[in-house]
Amino acid sequence: MKTRLAVALLLALSAPALVHAAPPVATAAPASVANESAADAAFRAIYEKEWAWRQAGGGEASEDGDAPESAARMPDVGPAAQQARLAVWDGVLKQLDGVDAKALSAVNQVNLAIYRDQVFNLAEEVRLRSYEMPFNSDSSFWSNLSFMARREMKTAQDHRNYIARLNDVPRYFSQQTDNMRAGLARGFSVPRAVLDGREVAISNVADLTDPTQSPLYAPFKKLPSSIPAAEQAQLQAQAREAIAGKVIPAFQQLRSFFLQEYVPKARTTLAAEAMPDGKAFYRQQIHEYTTLDLSPDEIHAIGLAEVARIQSEMNAIIKQVGFKGSFGEFLTFLRTDPQFYAKTPDELLHRAAWISKRVDGVIGRYMTLPRARFTIVPVPPDIAPFWTAGRGGMGTYWLNTYNLPARPLYNLPALTLHESDPGHALQGALAAEQGELPEFRRNSYISAYGEGWGLYCEKLGVEMGIYETPYEDFGRLTYEMWRAARLVIDTGVHSKGWSRDQALAYLRDHTALSEHEVSTEVDRYISWPGQALSYKLGEIAIVRLRAQAEKELGDQFDIKAFHDAVLQQGSVPLPVLEKQIQAFIVERRKG
Known part of the structure; x- marks a missing residue:
C-alpha cells in the first residue's frame, strides 16, 4: 500500500513555498550539482520539492508503516484529500512537460523518464479512484496495521506517537469504509467470488478480550531500558486503553460493514474490464x-x-x-x-x-x-x-x-x-x-x-x-x-x-x-x-539483455559487472533499464 498524504501538505506544495521536511534517508547532494545547467537545476527543484512533501506526510502515518515514528495520525484517505493529491501530481506533470529533456544532462534524462512515470502512476491511481477498493485477497489496510507495530521504536515519544496512531484508527477505518461504500455504489469492488473467509483477519482483532494479545501491543511487551519503569507502565496502560477502547471497536464495526454490506453488494463479475471504466483501469x-x-x-x-x-x-x-x-x-x-x-x-x-x-x-x-x-x-x-x-x-x-x-x-x-x-x-x-x-x-x-x-x-x-x-x-x-x-x-x-x-x-x-x-x-x-x-x-527483459551482452561482448563479458549495472539503477521502468544496459554494453566494448 502506498503512503497516504495530508491535505495540508498537498495544498502547501501547490503554493510557492517549499515544504521543509527531511527525507527518510539523509544524503548529500551530488558533487555535480554545483556545475549543473539551468535545465538540470529546474528539474531538480521540481522533484526535490515533490519528494520532500511526499515523504513528510503531514505528520501522518501510512497504513504499512512507511512514515517516520514522529507520525501521530493515520493517513487522510478521504475523497477531498485524494483530489488534493491529484491536483498536486497533475501540477507536477504539467511542470515536467515544460522541461526541455534535450537540455538535461544524460543522467537527468534518465531521471526524468523514471520520475515522470512514477508521478503519472500516482496521479492515475487517484484519477481512476482506486482508493475506493483499498484491499484485495492478498493485502488490506486492516492487516497492514500489524506491520506498523513491527517498526523499531527507540524512545518514549516514538511509543506515544504510535499510541496516537492507534487512537486514530476509528477515524481512518471510517474513511476507508466510506470509500468502499462509494466503490460499491458504482460497481467498483473486489469480486464477490474471492471474499469468503476474508473477514478472518478482521475477527482476529475484533474478538479479542485481552488487548495485550493483539499484535498491535507487541511494541509494549519489552520497552527500551532507557525509558524509566514508571513511564513504561504509563505507556503500557495507554496502549492497552487505545487497543481496547479504539482499535477493537473499530475492527468490530469494520467486520459488521464487511459482512453485512460489502460482501452482499460486491460485484458478481470477475474481470477488471467489467467494472466502470474497466478497460482504462x-x-x-x-x-x-x-x-x-x-x-x-x-x-x-x-x-x-x-x-x-x-x-x-x-x-x-x-x-x-x-x-x-x-x-x-x-x-x-x-x-x-x-x-x-x-x-x-x-x-x-x-x-x-x-x-x-x-x-x-x-x-x-x-x-x-x-x-x-x-x-x-x-x-x-x-x-x-x-x-x-x-x-x-x-x-x-x-x-x-x-x-x-x-x-x-x-x-x-x-x-x-x-x-x-x-x-x-x-x-x-x-x-x-x-x-x-x-x-x-x-x-x-x-x-x-x-x-x-x-x-x-x-x-x-x-x-x-x-x-x-x-x-x-x-x-x-x-x-x-x-x-x-x-x-x-x-x-x-x-x-x-x-x-x-x-x-x-x-x-x-x-x-x-x-x-x-x-x-x-x-x-x-x-x-x-x-x-x-x-x-x-x-525477468524476460533481464534474461534477454544478459544474452545480448554475452553475445556482443564475448570474452569481455563479466557477470559481476553486468549484475552491478542492473542493480545500481535503483528501481527503474523496463524501457529505462533497456537503454541503460545498452549503454553498458557500448562502454564495455570500449574496454
Whole structure:
C-alpha cells in the first residue's frame, strides 16, 4: 500500500513555498550539482520539492508503516484529500512537460523518464479512484496495521506517537469504509467470488478480550531500558486503553460493514474490464505493474509461449528422475509425498536459513554486496492464511509457516533466492546505498524491475549451485511456470472472460503448487489486476539483455559487472533499464 498524504501538505506544495521536511534517508547532494545547467537545476527543484512533501506526510502515518515514528495520525484517505493529491501530481506533470529533456544532462534524462512515470502512476491511481477498493485477497489496510507495530521504536515519544496512531484508527477505518461504500455504489469492488473467509483477519482483532494479545501491543511487551519503569507502565496502560477502547471497536464495526454490506453488494463479475471504466483501469494496471504498454492479447500470447517452453524442461526432469506416470501423476506425487514437507515451522525456517547461508558462500562472485543484512521471520499468524508463500524486502524475508502441507521444501530454494539474497533483500539494500541517485530512485519500488529481478535470481541459482536435487530444480521450474501461467490467467480473467474455475484448473494443471496455494494465488490475481504480470515480463527483459551482452561482448563479458549495472539503477521502468544496459554494453566494448 502506498503512503497516504495530508491535505495540508498537498495544498502547501501547490503554493510557492517549499515544504521543509527531511527525507527518510539523509544524503548529500551530488558533487555535480554545483556545475549543473539551468535545465538540470529546474528539474531538480521540481522533484526535490515533490519528494520532500511526499515523504513528510503531514505528520501522518501510512497504513504499512512507511512514515517516520514522529507520525501521530493515520493517513487522510478521504475523497477531498485524494483530489488534493491529484491536483498536486497533475501540477507536477504539467511542470515536467515544460522541461526541455534535450537540455538535461544524460543522467537527468534518465531521471526524468523514471520520475515522470512514477508521478503519472500516482496521479492515475487517484484519477481512476482506486482508493475506493483499498484491499484485495492478498493485502488490506486492516492487516497492514500489524506491520506498523513491527517498526523499531527507540524512545518514549516514538511509543506515544504510535499510541496516537492507534487512537486514530476509528477515524481512518471510517474513511476507508466510506470509500468502499462509494466503490460499491458504482460497481467498483473486489469480486464477490474471492471474499469468503476474508473477514478472518478482521475477527482476529475484533474478538479479542485481552488487548495485550493483539499484535498491535507487541511494541509494549519489552520497552527500551532507557525509558524509566514508571513511564513504561504509563505507556503500557495507554496502549492497552487505545487497543481496547479504539482499535477493537473499530475492527468490530469494520467486520459488521464487511459482512453485512460489502460482501452482499460486491460485484458478481470477475474481470477488471467489467467494472466502470474497466478497460482504462486494466490498461493502467498493466502499465503501472509492467512499465510497458502491451495489450492484454499480446501478454496472453507471451504467456502461452512461455508455458510451452517451460513445460518441455519440466518433462525432461520427470524423465531424469525415472518417474513412469503422467505429468499430472507426478504433480500428485510431489503434492502428497511426506519427504517433501517440513514437519514443524522451525524446520521450514531452518531450511530457508541454510539455503541463505549457502548463497552467502558464493554470491560475491556474481555481484557487489550491500552493507545491510536481512533476517528471516515467520509471516504473522493473523494474515498467514491468505498470504503468499513468502515475501522479502530490505531487512526481512517473511516466510509463511502456516499450513505446512502447503509449503513444499522443493520450492524453498527458488523462494529464498527470490525473496532474500540475491533477490529483494539485496536489491533493495543496494538501491538504498546508491548515494548519487535521487531519493525517488533509491527509495521507491517498481514491480516489473523488482519482481523481474527476483525471478531472474531464481534462474541464477542454477549457476550458483543452489539446487541440490532434480526435485528442487523442478521446484524452480514450477515457480517459473507459475509466473508464466500468471500472464495467461491474469489476462484470461480480466480481458477474456475466464471463470475462477478455469483459472484454478490452469494453475493446478501446470504447476506443482499445493491446492492451498493454487486457490490463494488465483484469488490474488482476480482481486489485484495486473500485479501478477510484472514478474515474468521483467525477468524476460533481464534474461534477454544478459544474452545480448554475452553475445556482443564475448570474452569481455563479466557477470559481476553486468549484475552491478542492473542493480545500481535503483528501481527503474523496463524501457529505462533497456537503454541503460545498452549503454553498458557500448562502454564495455570500449574496454
